[in-house]
Amino acid sequence: MNLDARRNVIISFFILVIGIYLFKLFYMQVIDDTWTLRAQEIAEKRKEIFPPRGVIFDRNGKKIVTNQTYYNLMMVEDSIVDLDTAAFAKLIGWTRQEVRNRFKEIVDGEGSYYNKISRKRTPNYQKIRAYPFLKELTLEEMSKIAPHLANFPGFYEEATSARNYPYKSAANILGYLSEVYREEIDEDRFYKPGNNIGRAGIERFYEKELRGVKGIKYIVTSALNNAIESYADGKYDTIARQAAPLKMGMDVVLQTYGEELMQKKKGCIVAIEPSSGEILSMVSAPSYDPNLLVGKRNISANYPKLARDPNLPLFPRPLQAEYPPGSIFKLVQSLIGMQEGVINANTGFPCDKSLVGCHNHPSARNIAEAIQYSCNPYYYMAVRRIIQQGVKKNNFADAEYGLNKWYKYIRSFGLGDVFDTDVSGQRPGLIPNPAFYDKWYGHHTWAFSTIRSISIGQGEVKLTPLQMANIVAIIANKGWYYTPHFVRAIGSSGSLPQFRKKRWTMINYRHFDAVIEGMRRVVNEDGGTGKQARMDNIIVCGKTGTVQNPHGEDHSVFFAFAPMKNPKIAIAVFVENAGWGGSWAAPIAQLMIEKYLKRKISDKDKETRMKEAQIAFINAD
Amino acid sequence: MRKQESLTEHLDWPLFGALLTMLLMGLATVYSVAYNEEAPSLFDFSEKYGRQLFWILFSLFLGLLVFLIDSDIYRKLAIPIYASTLVLLVVVLFMPAVHGAHAWLGVGSFGVQPAEFAKISTSLLLAKYISGLTVKQQTTGTVLTASSILLIPMALILLQPDAGTFVVFTSFLFVMYREGLTFDPILLKFVNAIPGVRYKETWVGSHFIPILFALVVLSVVTLLLDSVQFNISLFGLDLELSGSSGVIFGLLLIYVASWLIMQRFSTRRERSRMMVVLTLGLLIGSLLSFIVDKGFDMLKTHQKDRIELFLGLREDPNGDDYNRNRAMAAVGSGGFLGKGYREASVSSVRSNHVPESETDFIFCPFAEEWGFVGVVVLFILYFFVLFRIIVIAERQRASFNRIYAYCVAMILFYHFAINIGMNIGFAPVIGIPLPFFSYGGSSMMSFSVMLFILLKLDAQRKDVLR
Known part of the structure; x- marks a missing residue:
């Protein structure tokens, strides 16, 4: 037997095994990237760094939204050594049971995820992973805990950023942030569980502009999930960039002042700069401190309270309260009448109370007087001329023709639909057109007599305060407007393009003088309904209104712009259940105008009276 | 000195x-x-x-x-x-x-x-x-x-x-194998106990260790392929083959290949001897593969788990593996x-x-x-x-x-x-x-x-x- 040949068997065996191994290693290392990915998964953590959100300035460069550092108390179960529950509970001001419960809560809550396939919450708790034990502690709270953390291995502090609103106002405009929903994470890969997203207002509308660019840091981590070093000396890292600041057209001083004036009342104020469409102030009363809704802890504590408040502080009145516009509609009707040529500036009508009720005043000899006296029969007759122009033989068809024309005019004022703007949560209001009445009454079964209440802004017509304030801005501009909006500039680029487009109504500018004269008289002539809004040195043009309220006292409404020449502010004030327009809304409007134009209030008594008045406001308990 | x-x-x-x-x-x-x-x-x-x-x-x-x-x-x-x-x-x-x-x-x-x-x-x-x-x-x-x-x-x-x-x-x-240490003395005791059989040496006895090694490798390969299903379309017939049948099929291929090579390169006397070895090898290998396959199926779940983990058939990145x-x-x-x-x-x-x-x-x-x-x-x-x-x-x-x-x-x-x-x-x-x-x-x-x-x-x- 040739045994020497057997050494070749052994050498072949070596070569075979080494060959197979090299083949496998070549496959593993060079061809297949499964293991490379697995190694990345294991050792290289992509740490996403979220920049602080963009800050927001008001029109005068005041910082109205900033960021504040908060702290999370993090916990890694594997690193906890002999936790003295009693001492720990004492440190964070909890009971021992609460501490124990929190551990359980983390395992079931943060430590699990919703499995889409099985549709169940699936446990994924890992002892080596860090979980926030306490969230959103202030510096003050953390500074009490932090010095003692050395006694509690496994616990450490971690800084996070949250919103801060130094002026404590404009909650309804700015909105708030809250944790992203699962669906939002699925939709936009930017977010990670636990991130915040703009949930309302400016924070929501400008979410993409405010959130900035997140940075990605690749780090090498250990099996205990500790970061060891940056991967490849940070070659692949990207830097987090904070978003450019937003500049709002809002005047935070005016906004805060408006909220003070409206305290203990329900209602709203909308002020617009006519020349730009920028919203100077938008008060929704009662208001609340936006800091109440910063962070999960605050939201869960305060949101239910706000939601349960019978005064409805969360209801965005300027955008969603749809009122019959009342007297302000007379201004619009005058303009349409003149443009249509059915009346002119000097058209007079007798105050015929048999047509529609009115208060005692001399008959209006022209439009200015009609506005000054807010004469109902005048507008009954004027609008009848618009609707029933006698073009068609059939009375019903004639009304349809007239209403169609009227509708087109009204729509050119931006009414009957929401504005395409950064004001979120608008309601469209309601402007009836022939189709609306056809549906309501039937085709060719209605005429002016059926729909006459729209002539004085009652009946089917409904507008939001924002829309009404915009009507005032249009009158101040004599026929055009920019879409009302909040943000005048995003970083160094200007506002959104749709805010820079001048929108013309179908009314010629010549017709506005008569209306403006009427509004001047309302405030500045003795016997005018808006004399409470009168100011020295500045001519305020206004119009009172009273919105009939079937549920109780009428709402007090006042519209104004000032100064008469080169207007700087157009304003609409609504005070719910406060009676006629001159009583509360006019003085508040005057104070707002004065605050905006002069920054100083001459009549301190009036200011105090307005601030302290409590109208239809339900006190908590 | x-x-x-x-x-x-x-x-x-x-x-x-x-x-x-x-x-x-x-x-x-x-x-x-x-x-x-x-x-x-x-x-x-x-x-x-x-x-x-x-x-x-x-x-x-x-x-x-x-x-x-x-x-x-x-x-x-x-x-x-x-x-x-x-x-x-x-x-x-x-x-x-x-x-x-x-x-x-x-x-x-x-x-x-x-x-x-x-x-x-x-x-x-x-x-x-x-x-x-x-x-x-x-x-x-x-x-x-x-x-x-x-x-x-x-x-x-x-x-x-x-x-x-x-x-x-x-x-x-393997050292023993290299030095020609044969297991024939033990093997012959069993083989020669069969009436009428009288061998002086056996191929199996002298190559006992490589054969043992080959059989172990064959068993492992069978288990590795156990989870794999082969779908073969042959003359319009769709055959679904399990792991062990794959191994047996592979052995058959080797057998045929070896036979063809021998027809070409070896003497008649060597051929008949090698044919016996090859045929026996095929039969024993197939039998072993079949037994391993069926035997594995009969094991309890946790035993299977251990073997599958041992062989790397199952991924359990955070557990045993x-x-x-x-x-x-x-x-x-x-x-x-x-x-x-x-x-x-x-x-x-x-x-x-x-x-x-x-x-x-x-x-x-x-x-x-x-x-x-x-x-x-x-x-x-x-x-x-x-x-x-x-x-x-x-x-x-x-x-x-x-x-x-x-x-x-x-x-x-x-x-x-x-x-x-x-x-x-x-x-x-x-x-x-x-x-x-x-x-x-x-x-x-x-x-x-x-x-x-x-x-x-x-x-x-x-x-x-x-």
């Missing part, structure tokens, strides 16, 4: 050089993997690389001692050395367990593993015993004696338990050129993703840092060492020396194959070190002494007149 020669005169420089290269590569890898920024000095003996350097120097010193001693002593003292090793293997069983095994003899961190040295003493005794035999002398007694030289330390090692070293001891079977999964990730992420020296992100000791990355899994950081290129270099170096040992073995006049050299080659190869197999998912995770690379005193000393004895025997080969 021999002439006093210089110590290094007959030293096999290629093997010695390869050894030094390996030691340096190993030290560099330990330095990289266990690097501590606060103690960057290689001579810092509080760090693992410092200690490894110490072990290397100490092992070289032991090598020097080996060279000072006349090599004749190993043959002469083989029995006492073996006996004292057995005593130590018994004593160690009464020592406190470290990591669940009674493997360490000594105090604290400075312990030794008798099992490491058992490899040397078993090699020596096996060499001594087999070198005293001739092929024709083989009886049941000689086979049993040779086997028990292995089986006694193996049994003691299994009691520790130390599965890794136990498996390494099976490498001696954690180590291997992490190790494979480290190796596989090395790429073609590697991540660069001291850039291992998965397998550094600090990151601790791969446990034991400085000892049993030292191949991980090496492969991660140097990539496929480094792996090829390492493999070439290892193959060179193994091949050189075989060359040395075959040039010995004394069969004792040759057998010992084969023992060393097979042990090193086993360590190499299992250790690296562990890192690439081919072998189960049984803790055995990579010779001359892994951190640790016992293995460093035992492998060095083992190799230096061989070098010494080789240096003195011309003194032996037999």
